[in-house]
Amino acid sequence: MSKIRIAVLVSGSGSNLQAILDGIENGRIDAEVALVFSNRKDAFALKRANSKNIKTFYLNIKNFKSDEDYDKAIIQKLKEYSIDYVILAGYLRILTPLFIKTYRNKIINIHPSLLPKHGGKGYYGIRVHESVINSKDEYTGATVHFVDEGTDTGNIILQKKIKVDKDDNAETLQKKVLEIEHKIIVEAIDKLVRGEEFEKSFD
Ligand code: GRF
Numbered sequence: 001m002s003k004i005r006i007a008v009l010v011s012g013s014g015s016n017l018q019a020i021l022d023g024i025e026n027g028r029i030d031a032e033v034a035l036v037f038s039n040r041k042d043a044f045a046l047k048r049a050n051s052k053n054i055k056t057f058y059l060n061i062k063n064f065k066s067d068e069d070y071d072k073a074i075i076q077k078l079k080e081y082s083i084d085y086v087i088l089a090g091y092l093r094i095l096t097p098l099f100i101k102t103y104r105n106k107i108i109n110i111h112p113s114l115l116p117k118h119g120g121k122g123y124y125g126i127r128v129h130e131s132v133i134n135s136k137d138e139y140t141g142a143t144v145h146f147v148d149e150g151t152d153t154g155n156i157i158l159q160k161k162i163k164v165d166k167d168d169n170a171e172t173l174q175k176k177v178l179e180i181e182h183k184i185i186v187e188a189i190d191k192l193v194r195g196e197e198f199e200k201s202f203d
Helices: 015-025 044-050 067-080 097-103 126-134 170-193
Strands: 004-010 030-037 057-060 084-087 107-111 139-146 156-163
Touching: 004 015, 004 044, 004 097, 015 030, 015 044, 030 044, 030 067, 044 057, 067 097, 084 170, 107 170, 126 170, 139 170, 156 170
Parallel strands: 004 030, 004 084, 030 057, 084 107
Antiparallel strands: 107 139, 139 156
């Protein structure tokens, strides 16, 4: 029986992609990353994929008339590679309703906060952690969730929280939370691939 095939969509350094690739290599995830797509030609994540001989591809948004045409081109590639699940790992574009519909309940995203807090339009990267610091939250963490038509609003698969120390700032939080992301992205994909019922774990 062939392995479950995953596509990972990236825009940046790809540390979450790296965690997924490491998770597969050390047997934590029983699937294969068949494709890595980026909207950014210079995404270091593409180099990480190439070093593992994983098929990568990039599309320049400027060559497309609309967001929908752009997503149609991505979907065509996902079909060509018989992709079963799509992982958004630091992918900074919002998917169109067409994409969501085509892969409903097959797309997951990793977000660097305890959703629904500090999520939604404009909450990405360091801004998320600045919002946590400004809110004086006692805890923060990371969330893996299914992607629906909203922004960071789909059903939560897994969350892991950490305490915010009094001397933390947005930069120190970002580093700590990224480590949590690397753990729960692997755990969540393992559950997804095994079709395990999802329970929220706030450990
Ligand atoms: C990070 O801000 C992470 O919190 C979010 O995407 C950004 C880049 O992650 N999920 P990566 O290193 O490109 O995986």
